[in-house]
Amino acid sequence: xxxxxxxxxxxxxxxxLGRMLVWQLSNKYPDIQITxxxxxxxxxxxxxxxxxxxxxxxxxxxxxxxxxxxDMGINALKQWPLWLDKIQQQTNQSVDYQATGSIxxxxxxxxxxxxxxxQELDFKLTKHDLDSKPYQWLDKTxxxxxxxxxxxxxxxxxxxxxxxxxxxRALLSALLKFIEQSNIQVFENKPxxxxxxxxxxxxxxxxxxxxxxxxxxxxxxxNLRSVRGEVLHVYCPEVSIKHAIRFMHxxxxxxxxxxxxxxxxxxxxxxxxxxxxxxxxxxxxxxxSALYAVHPAFAEARILEIDTNLRPAMIxxxxxxxxxxxxxxxxxxxxxxxxxxxxxxxxxxxxxxNKSHQYNWMVKNV
Ligand SMILES: Cc1cc2nc3c(=O)[nH]c(=O)nc-3n(C[C@H](O)[C@H](O)[C@H](O)COP(=O)(O)OP(=O)(O)OC[C@H]3O[C@@H](n4cnc5c(N)ncnc54)[C@H](O)[C@@H]3O)c2cc1C
Numbered sequence: 112x113x114x115x116x117x118x119x120x121x122x123x124x125x126x127x128l129g130r131m132l133v134w135q136l137s138n139k140y141p142d143i144q145i146t147x148x149x150x151x152x153x154x155x156x157x158x159x160x161x162x163x164x165x166x167x168x169x170x171x172x173x174x175x176x177x178x179x180x181x182d183m184g185i186n187a188l189k190q191w192p193l194w195l196d197k198i199q200q201q202t203n204q205s206v207d208y209q210a211t212g213s214i215x216x217x218x219x220x221x222x223x224x225x226x227x228x229x230q231e232l233d234f235k236l237t238k239h240d241l242d243s244k245p246y247q248w249l250d251k252t253x254x255x256x257x258x259x260x261x262x263x264x265x266x267x268x269x270x271x272x273x274x275x276x277x278x279x280r281a282l283l284s285a286l287l288k289f290i291e292q293s294n295i296q297v298f299e300n301k302p303x304x305x306x307x308x309x310x311x312x313x314x315x316x317x318x319x320x321x322x323x324x325x326x327x328x329x330x331x332x333x334n335l336r337s338v339r340g341e342v343l344h345v346y347c348p349e350v351s352i353k354h355a356i357r358f359m360h361x362x363x364x365x366x367x368x369x370x371x372x373x374x375x376x377x378x379x380x381x382x383x384x385x386x387x388x389x390x391x392x393x394x395x396x397x398x399x400s401a402l403y404a405v406h407p408a409f410a411e412a413r414i415l416e417i418d419t420n421l422r423p424a425m426i427x428x429x430x431x432x433x434x435x436x437x438x439x440x441x442x443x444x445x446x447x448x449x450x451x452x453x454x455x456x457x458x459x460x461x462x463x464x465n466k467s468h469q470y471n472w473m474v475k476n477v
Contacts, residue, residue: 114463117143117320121310123303124325125149126158127279127448128441128455130286132323134198135456137293145295146319148310150302150329153287159327160448162342162420164368164376165279166355167191167450168213170245170271174231177429179472180447181235183454188275190453195277202292204285207278207371209353214249214257215269217359218404224359225269246271258352260406276355276368277449302329308437323459324440327423328385332433332440337385337421340446341394342378345402347412350375358401365401374415377402381446390417422446430455432462432474 120136122129125147133147151157169184188210195206217224232246247270255262257270290297304311308322324330328337352375356367368376380394395417402409425431425443430451433440441459444451454470461468468474 114140114465117463119144119146119319119321121146121148121308121317121319121322122325123148123305123310123322124158124327124329125153125297125299126156126325126327127160127163127283127452128327128444129323129325130160130283130290131452131456132325132441132459133295134286134289135460137289137295138197139460146298146310146317147290147295148298148301148303148312150326151300153290153297153299156283157420158283159340159420159422160279160283162340162418163279163448164342164355164366164378165277165282165449166213166274166366166368167277168271168274168355169450170232170274171213171215171357172447172450173235174228176447178235179429179470180451183470184447184450185273187450187453188273190457191275191277191449194453195282198282198285198289202285202288204281204288206281206285208275209369210275211354213271213274213355213357214254214261215271215357215359216261216265216405219266221360222267224361225267228359229269245273258354260350260352260408261356264404264406274355278370279449281371305438320437322438324438324442327442327444328421330423330440330442332431332442334426335442336383336424336426338424338445339382339384339386339419339421340379341382341390341398341417341419342376343395343398343402343414344370344416344418345375345377345409345412346373346415347375347409348373349408349411350406352406356405358405360401363397363401365398367402367405375402375409375412379446385421387419387421390419422448430473432459433477434462434474435477 169181173181310317424445430443
């Protein structure tokens with residue numbers, strides 16, 4: 112492709128992908144005029160990225176994903192800290208990023224869930240991966256050394272080394288600041304259609320040299336589906352947990368992710384549906400009881416927010432970069448947006464610059 116011949120681009124969708132793409136394009140190609148569109152308000156984003164827990168957890172995801180997702184996630188762990196440093200230098204806004212590893216727990220009676228999880232990892236990891244000991248069993252004392260408050264309720268757990276979490280809302284906010292202080296034209300509260308390399312808002316057509324479709328579940332690409340997720344945000348200064356916690360149960364698998372200022376995000380249900388209505392009673396009870404099971408002091412937690420949203424997923428749950436002349440649709444980040452984003456973004460740039468890349472399966476000409 113001819114990046115040199117592109118003078119104007121439109122990025123449609125200002126969620127995770129759209130904002131990070133604008134940031135990357137603006138840094139790499141300062142002469143290109145970028146216009147960003149979103150159907151909603153950028154400060155109060157309704158994107159999946161705003162609802163997400165922000166875990167970057169290649170090992171946890173490996174048990175339910177293809178190996179490529181793990182490899183992309185391992186690379187993401189190297190890339191995010193470098194990008195966040197640069198975003199901080201440019202915006203003076205820091206984004207909390209903790210590469211502390213995760214802890215996987217189950218009730219004593221559900222220990223088989225932990226064993227099953229470990230067996231899935233062993234099946235998908237190579238001998239070379241396993242030699243570097245990507246996970247370890249923790250006994251009660253070791254668990255207590257990692258998280259003093261967890262050792263009281265659990266006799267053992269699994270520690271996953273290569274996992275991190277990011278303050279997703281702080282990231283969206285820092286990227287918005289970058290966009291506002293850069294020479295980027297923004298159209299908010301404008302639901303858009305895309306026709307060729309034009310953006311349509313009602314009857315107005317705006318023409319660009321190149322258009323990126325980053326509309327998540329709002330895109331019209333073939334075989335896209337929505338997977339509903341529900342999360343709680345609670346405030347609980349009585350508990351101090353620094354690691355992301357995965358809680359395995361025969362009927363559901365949930366997580367608790369610490370956020371700054373004693374806030375925890377508990378999620379997430381996974382329901383094949385494009386329903387964005389409020390949380391169901393069953394989901395609420397499951398999320399709440401997982402919290403209480405991890406530590407009884409969560410009983411006093413104050414519920415700050417209940418959020419539901421849709422993950423954009425392709426039929427195979429893998430990401431896709433679809434190229435259609437002067438339009439590129441990037442989608443299918445599913446439950447791994449933060450995990451996959453660095454490698455997806457690097458591949459987009461390689462495609463634009465006509466460079467070879469290792470993710471041929473992700474790029475499709477339509
Ligand atoms: C409950 C939940 C928990 C999650 N947890 C994690 C996690 O821990 N780790 C992880 O890696 N990923 C997680 N994810 C997944 C992650 O949030 C998504 O993969 C990611 O946000 C997808 O990015 P996106 O930019 O494609 O879509 P989005 O972030 O949804 O952004 C799409 C944007 O397009 C805009 N838009 C839509 N239609 C139009 C239109 N017609 N015109 C203009 N604009 C439009 C929307 O307003 C939105 O701003 C989670 C998702 C959910 C729902």
